[in-house]
Amino acid sequence: MSESPDLRPPSARPAPTVPYASYLRVYEPLSSFPEPERTHWAAYARRGPAPTAQDELRRSLSDLVRVPVVGVPVHESGDAFTAELDGVLLVCPWRTRLRGWLALEELVANFPAPVLDAALPPSARRRAAAEYEAWRERNPDARPWIRTGVWQVPLRWFVLVADEEREYLPGERLRYRTPMVQARRRLARGLRTLRQAEERGRQGYGPLAEGLAEVGRWLEEFHPRSMVELDYGGLLHALPADGLAGDRSARDLAEGIAALREGDDDGAVAVYEELAGRWRAVRERLFAN
Secondary structure (H helix, E strand, O other), rough: OOOOOOOOHHHHHOOOOOEEEEEEEEEEEEHHHHOHHHHHHHHHHHHHHOHHHHHHHHHHHHHHOOOOOOOOOOOOOEEEEEEEEOEEEEEEEHHHHHHHHHHHHHHHHHHHHHHHHHHHHHHHHHHHHHHHHHHHHHHOOOOOOOOEEEEOOOOOHHHHOOOOEEEEOOOOOOEEEEHHHHHHHHHHHHHHHHHHHHHHOOOOOOHHHHHHHHHHHHHHOOOOOOEEEEEEHHHHHHOHHHHHHHOHHHHHHHHHHHHHHOOOOOHHHHHHHHHHHHHHHHHHHHHHO
16 A cells, blocks of 8 residues: 655745644445546546645645635535555545535534524525535435544544554554555444444443444445545544554454453443543543634
8 A cells, every 4th residue: 555755855845734633534446436527537547646634624725715605615526535455546526515515514514503694604604504415405315435534533433443453653644544445444343343232231332332423324325346545644643642542442442342241341331431522632622722
């Protein structure tokens, strides 16, 4: 597996850009894309080097700086992340406009109207919603290749990866990459364990199971030879370096699920509560002054 490195010295690289978000990405084989998109991505990869996550964020934000204010980028991105696995080109389209619409729906569901009105006028939200509805009628099967977690890595994402797949370069990245077949297998096994625990009368695992099932439905939309990437993204620049170096959340969650599978309910609860509390403290920074 290889990617285009950033050969510039650290002093010449752009400073990190907010938001402090993590990402769950799917990279699909080039052969899984229909024409003419397949030809587009093949030519795109040949142009190299591929843009970085910071490039994506800067371009997305620049698309939003318009008058009048817009809720989502006006044009869909023609960019993607790329990787190579066993000689096969893998592509993860950005689809920033689609993701903008989906993010706007989440904002409307999670924030009170006065806060939303201050950030984005109701007229802009109505216009974005109408554009999305019209777009969905033309693209009923569309789905994003990238999911975002703001000020957190959702715990359900860790079920998909294993500790030995962890890649940590201080100041550069913290990520996991795994074959789709492994991600689906881990998800199915973890979901089965959580549901069996509920059947035994153990409470508190319902939200994790529901979230995991929803991620599973999303993964089923992609080619079985895809690659799944969990990337800490901007959180790398928001959390202490020693905390990141010692972070083994995927391992911890796997241990908790294993304890639950073996009937050690107390052990599972202790692991899950510690892990959930650790990430709750990170999410609470969203509301810090």
